[in-house]
Amino acid sequence: MNSPVRTTWIDIAPGYAGWLALPPAGQGPGLVLFQEIFGVNEHIRMLAEQYALDGFTVLAPDLFWRQSPRVDLGYEGAERERARALMQAYAAGDALADIAASVQALRARPEVSGRVGAIGYCMGGRLAWLAAATAGLDAAVAYYGGGIQTQLDRASGITCPLQFHYAEHDEHIPPEAVERVRQATAGMAAELHVYPGAMHGFNCWARASYHAPSAALAHGRTLTFLARHLMAAA
Numbered sequence: 149m150n151s152p153v154r155t156t157w158i159d160i161a162p163g164y165a166g167w168l169a170l171p172p173a174g175q176g177p178g179l180v181l182f183q184e185i186f187g188v189n190e191h192i193r194m195l196a197e198q199y200a201l202d203g204f205t206v207l208a209p210d211l212f213w214r215q216s217p218r219v220d221l222g223y224e225g226a227e228r229e230r231a232r233a234l235m236q237a238y239a240a241g242d243a244l245a246d247i248a249a250s251v252q253a254l255r256a257r258p259e260v261s262g263r264v265g266a267i268g269y270c271m272g273g274r275l276a277w278l279a280a281a282t283a284g285l286d287a288a289v290a291y292y293g294g295g296i297q298t299q300l301d302r303a304s305g306i307t308c309p310l311q312f313h314y315a316e317h318d319e320h321i322p323p324e325a326v327e328r329v330r331q332a333t334a335g336m337a338a339e340l341h342v343y344p345g346a347m348h349g350f351n352c353w354a355r356a357s358y359h360a361p362s363a364a365l366a367h368g369r370t371l372t373f374l375a376r377h378l379m380a381a382a
Contacts, residue, residue: 153200155193157218158207160253164246165218166209167193169200170259177378178254178264179204180279182272183211184352185231187219191352192269199267202371203379205259209250211275214242223355235271244282247275251283263287263378265308267370269351270294273312281305287377289370292318292348297325300332309337311373313366315346315359341369 152172160166167188179199183192188208196206212219212234219234221227255264263286268276273293280288281302289311290296296312310333314326330340343350343362350359351366 151197151201153197155197155200158253160207160209161249163217164210164213164249166207166250166253167196168257169193169196169206169208171200171203171205173203175259175261176200176203176205177262177374178257178260179206179374179378180250180254180264180266180276181206181208182266182268182275182279183208184270184272184349185235186221186223186227187212187216187231187234189220189222191354195269198367202374204374205254205257205261207250207254207257209246211243211246212238223349223352243275244278247279247283251279251285265289265374265378267291267374268293270349274299277310278302280308280310287311287374289313289373291351291366292321294320297321297328300328303332303336306336309373309377310339311370312338312340313351313369314340314342315348315350315357315362316342316344317346318348320348339369339373341366 265287266276266279267289269291273290274295346359346362347357349355349357
C-alpha cells in the first residue's frame with residue numbers, strides 16, 4: 149500500500165532546499181522540523197512523514213546546504229566525524245537566517261492552514277529554541293537540544309508555548325544543564341520532561357541509544373502539545 153503522505157524537495161531560497169511532507173488531507177498546520185547534525189537523512193525524512201500522518205504540513209530544511217547540499221549521514225565512524233565538522237562550521241548567523249527563511253517559506257505554502265510551530269532534535273532542538281525566540285512561532289518542541297543552556301538569554305524573546313524532552317543519561321547534556329533550562333523557563337508556558345534510563349538520541353530507531361518506551365511516551369506528549377497549540381486554530 150502506498151503512503152498517503154506526499155513528499156518532495158522544495159526550494160526555500162536560492163540554493164536552499166527542504167524536504168516537504170504533506171498530510172493525507174493535503175493541508176494542515178505547519179511544522180518546521182530541524183535536523184540533527186546528520187543532515188536530512190532517513191531518520192529525519194521518516195519523522196517528517198510521521199508528523200505528516202499526524203496531520204501536519206512538515207518542512208525539514210537542509211541546513212548544511214552551504215557546505216554539503218542534501219548530505220545524508222550515519223551515526224558512527226567517519227560519517228559521525230563528518231557530521232560534527234559540518235556542525236562546527238555552521239555559523240550562528242547562517243543558522244538564524246536559515247530559521248527565518250524556513251518559517252517564512254512554510255507559512256507561505258498553500259498547504260499550511262492555521263498556525264506554524266517547530267520541532268527539532270539534538271542540534272535541531274537548539275534551533276527550535278532559537279526559532280521560538282526569533283521567528284514568531286506558535287509553539288516549539290526541543291528533543292535533547294544541545295546548547296540551549298548556553299543561550300538562555302533568548303528566553304525573553306519567547307512568547308509561544310515550549311516543550312522540552314531530555315534523557316536522564318545524556319553524555320552531551322548534563323543534569324545541571326537541564327536544570328538551568330527548567331529554571332529559566334519556570335515562569336513561561338513550558339513543559340520539561342526527563343526520561344529515566346534514556347540516553348542522548350533515544351528517539352532515533354537507527355541509533356544504539358534508541359529507547360522505544362521513551363520515544364513512544366515523548367511522541368504522545370508531543371502530539372498532545374502540538375494539537376493543543378497548533379491545531380486548535382487550524
